[in-house]
Amino acid sequence: xxxxxxxxxxxxxxxxxxxxxxxxxxxxxxxxxxxxxxxxxxxxxxxxxxxxxxxxxxxxxxxxxxxxxxxxxxxxxxxxxxxxxxxxxxxxxxxxxxxxxxxxxxxxxxxxxxxxxxxxxxxxxxxxxxxxxxxxxxxxxxxxxxxxxxxxxxxxxxxxxxxxxxxxxxxxxxxxxxxxxxxxxxxxxxxxxxxxxxxxxxxxxxxxxxxxxxxxxxxxxxxxxxxxxxxxxxxxxxxxxxxxxxxxxxxxxxxxxxxxxxxxxxxxxxxxxxxxxxxxxxx
Amino acid sequence: xxxxxxxxxxxxxxxxxxxxxxxxxxxxxxxxxxxxxxxxxxxxxxxxxxxxxxxxxxxxxxxxxxxxxxxxxxxxxxxxxxxxxxxxxxxxxxxxxxxxxxxxxxxxxxxxxxxxxxxxxxxxxxxxxxxxxxxxxxxxxxxxxxxxxxxxxxxxxxxxxxx
Numbered sequence: 252x253x254x255x256x257x258x259x260x261x262x263x264x265x266x267x268x269x270x271x272x273x274x275x276x277x278x279x280x281x282x283x284x285x286x287x288x289x290x291x292x293x294x295x296x297x298x299x300x301x302x303x304x305x306x307x308x309x310x311x312x313x314x315x316x317x318x319x320x321x322x323x324x325x326x327x328x329x330x331x332x333x334x335x336x337x338x339x340x341x342x343x344x345x346x347x348x349x350x351x352x353x354x355x356x357x358x359x360x361x362x363x364x365x366x367x368x369x370x371x372x373x374x375x376x377x378x379x380x381x382x383x384x385x386x387x388x389x390x391x392x393x394x395x396x397x398x399x400x401x402x403x404x405x406x407x408x409x410x411x412x413x414x415x416x417x418x419x420x421x422x423x424x425x426x427x428x429x430x431x432x433x434x435x436x437x438x439x440x441x442x443x444x445x446x447x448x449x450x451x452x453x454x455x456x457x458x459x460x461x462x463x464x465x466x467x468x469x470x471x472x473x474x475x476x477x478x479x480x481x482x483x484x485x486x487x488x489x490x491x492x493x494x495x496x497x498x499x500x501x502x503x504x505x506x507x508x509x510x511x512x513x514x515x516x517x518x519x520x521x522x523x524x525x526x527x528x529x530x531x532x533x534x
Numbered sequence: 535x536x537x538x539x540x541x542x543x544x545x546x547x548x549x550x551x552x553x554x555x556x557x558x559x560x561x562x563x564x565x566x567x568x569x570x571x572x573x574x575x576x577x578x579x580x581x582x583x584x585x586x587x588x589x590x591x592x593x594x595x596x597x598x599x600x601x602x603x604x605x606x607x608x609x610x611x612x613x614x615x616x617x618x619x620x621x622x623x624x625x626x627x628x629x630x631x632x633x634x635x636x637x638x639x640x641x642x643x644x645x646x647x648x649x650x651x652x653x654x655x656x657x658x659x660x661x662x663x664x665x666x667x668x669x670x671x672x673x674x675x676x677x678x679x680x681x682x683x684x685x686x687x688x689x690x691x692x693x694x695x696x697x
């Protein structure tokens with residue numbers, strides 16, 4: 252071979268051919284049982300490492316898929332359980348029969364493929380395992396709760412998501428214990444719930460969830476866009492409550508329950524049959 | 535020594551990646567290019583008879599492990615094929631894709647002809663049916679796919695270096 256065992260004579264080549272042929276013929280002429288055993292021994296040396304590695308990787312892929320499916324099932328069940336509990340508490344506080352108890356959507360598992368941090372936005376790009384009928388403003392959650400919302404759909408399998416940490420993010424929220432409403436907005440590295448009166452009952456440790464109430468906001472083109480998010484997605488827990496003397500509203504700081512600082516499966520909450528699709532309104 | 539490593543790396547990667555990764559993608563109704571023969575042609579044209587004989591033997595042996603009842607058959611066929619292709623190397627018009635494709639087509643046909651003959655002798659396999667419905671399309675497909683593979687080998691400087 253060039254650069255290697257070059258310069259072998261024709262007789263040498265024939266000798267190599269004869270040797271290879273001889274070994275092959277011996278293998279061919281082995282009795283059936285012995286042939287299988289020899290193949291087994293050779294396989295352990297020649298192909299077993301490859302098959303072991305391949306089987307391992309296949310198992311890992313299968314486990315990841317199974318894990319994603321189980322997480323989705325578990326999270327769906329948890330949200331449905333919370334909806335049942337909420338329905339009961341709504342009834343106890345006389346919230347009325349028209350109030351949706353919460354989650355009845357479908358969770359579509361996705362993986363995070365890109366994270367973008369900019370001056371005005373903190374976004375992630377997600378890729379779904381299968382084509383989805385997703386639209387802008389649909390909620391994106393992880394196992395713990397609300398992460399953000401779809402901002403731009405790139406293709407049936409990819410979309411950009413605006414995280415809750417984006418500076419102009421605002422979300423209609425509800426205190427689980429009291430049903431009190433507010434608007435969650437990020438300020439710097441912290442999250443505040445605004446529009447909660449100074450005399451309202453809010454305590455440290457109160458859980459906060461999405462309220463399902465449409466939130467309107469202005470975009471640069473002057474259009475008012477709104478989205479009806481599903482009620483009942485966990486958002487955060489109250490860290491501190493203050494009542495400034497000169498303010499009409501409480502100053503409530505919330506710790507978000509979900510964060511996008513780990514590489515894990517996220518879910519797009521697609522509307523269920525009765526959930527009503529998120530709407531984009533134009534006045 | 536560097537060329538020795540490059541040539542071996544190239545043909546082994548062609549055989550392995552082609553068989554494992556590319557074959558399933560290119561498969562059309564069960565017909566896929568035979569990357570083992572394509573890689574053997576690459577080895578024979580790049581290095582000559584002796585390495586092609588040894589390479590063909592080990593390649594065949596690995597293929598045989600998937601079908602232990604015919605252990606040694608593909609090792610023998612590929613050794614002979616490697617030797618023949620290596621001997622042919624000096625007589626080929628270099629750098630002509632049509633010639634290279636024809637060599638691959640003939641190599642696949644010879645390989646399958648002998649293999650199916652042996653298989654039909656040990657069992658009751660319909661030799662002619664398999665040859666015309668499987669081997670001929672696979673040979674043509676392999677010839678087609680071999681052209682870019684061999685161009686790639688030329689581009690890497692593995693073939694026709696003396697030209």
